[in-house]
Amino acid sequence: GENVEQHPSTLSVQEGDSAVIKCTYSDSASNYFPWYKQELGKRPQLIIDIRSNVGEKKDQRIAVTLNKTAKHFSLHITETQPEDSAVYFCAASRVNTGGFKTIFGAGTRLFVKA
Amino acid sequence: DVKVTQSSRYLVKRTGEKVFLECVQDMDHENMFWYRQDPGLGLRLIYFSYDVKMKEKGDIPEGYSVSREKKERFSLILESASTNQTSMYLCASSLIGALGNEQFFGPGTRLTVL
Numbered sequence: 001g002e003n004v005e006q007h008p009s010t011l012s013v014q015e016g017d018s019a020v021i022k023c024t025y026s027d028s029a030s031n032y033f034p035w036y037k038q039e040l041g042k043r044p045q046l047i048i049d050i051r052s053n054v055g056e057k058k059d060q061r062i063a064v065t066l067n068k069t070a071k072h073f074s075l076h077i078t079e080t081q082p083e084d085s086a087v088y089f090c091a092a093s094r095v096n097t098g099g100f101k102t103i104f105g106a107g108t109r110l111f112v113k114a
Numbered sequence: 115d116v117k118v119t120q121s122s123r124y125l126v127k128r129t130g131e132k133v134f135l136e137c138v139q140d141m142d143h144e145n146m147f148w149y150r151q152d153p154g155l156g157l158r159l160i161y162f163s164y165d166v167k168m169k170e171k172g173d174i175p176e177g178y179s180v181s182r183e184k185k186e187r188f189s190l191i192l193e194s195a196s197t198n199q200t201s202m203y204l205c206a207s208s209l210i211g212a213l214g215n216e217q218f219f220g221p222g223t224r225l226t227v228l
Contacts, residue, residue: 009154032214043204043219044157051214089156093214100145100214101172106156 002027004092006105014113019077021108023090026071030092032100033066033073038087038107047088048075080112117141118220120205126226133192135223137205144210146188147217148172148180151202163188164210195227 006023013019025033034049050057050064050073057064061080066073077084087109093102121136137146145164149157149172159172161180169180177199181189188207192199202224206217 006156034214034216043221045219046216049214049216091157100210101162101170102147102159102214102217103173104149104157104159106154 002092002103004090004103004105006090006108008108009106010109010111012111012113013080015080015082017080019075019080019084019110019112021075021088021090021110022072023074023092023105024070024072025092025103027092027094027103028071029094030071030103031095032093033064034091034093034102035064035075036089036091036104038089040086044089077110080110082112082114085110085112118205118207118218120203120220120223122223123221124224124226126228127192127195128228129196131192131195131227133195133225133227135190135192135203135205135225137188137190137207137220138186139207139218140186141207141218142185143207143218144185145208145215145217146182147206147208148178148188148190149204149206150174151204151222157204160190195225197227199225200227201225 031052036044038044063076090105118139147162148160163182179191205220208215208217
């Protein structure tokens, strides 16, 4: 069946360093790839997304790249700060019947050490 | 500002009980989703709905049913609760769109089945 694999499951970096989280997906019909951040005890919130007609998107310290041929997309966080510590989920979505279906990765717990 | 609310933050039920989890959104979103979140497994889709009275199975629908009688409300029903349904349940909503859209999550309901 369809799945999204996310690596690593845990990532620890020093404040100011970069963090990279990678995801692969299996469904070639996927055309929307959001990233969500979930802080401890809180609900997931969208931080950046990319659609299949774009290869890269950047928003301040966060960037996402997409390689549709390889079915691979990545989240890059530069100049990490302690408040970036959270669980990050990648996801892949495709049109399904009247709406769209989203498959999430298992999540990456990011620790940023001050 | 989108608001997604869930009927309970914490719920304790006994094995065999019928359990209702309710979700309400106030932004006139067409799509609504129910996920369960377990450590190391990410967010797994149980059911979703793209219109009133319409529903689609997600990846793990067994043991669950849903109801969408009004556009703003999406209910998850555990017909006969079992201990393996102990989990965090998250509801989400989004606008409809062929290219996919941000999902807005509720605060979650932590269900314990004894």
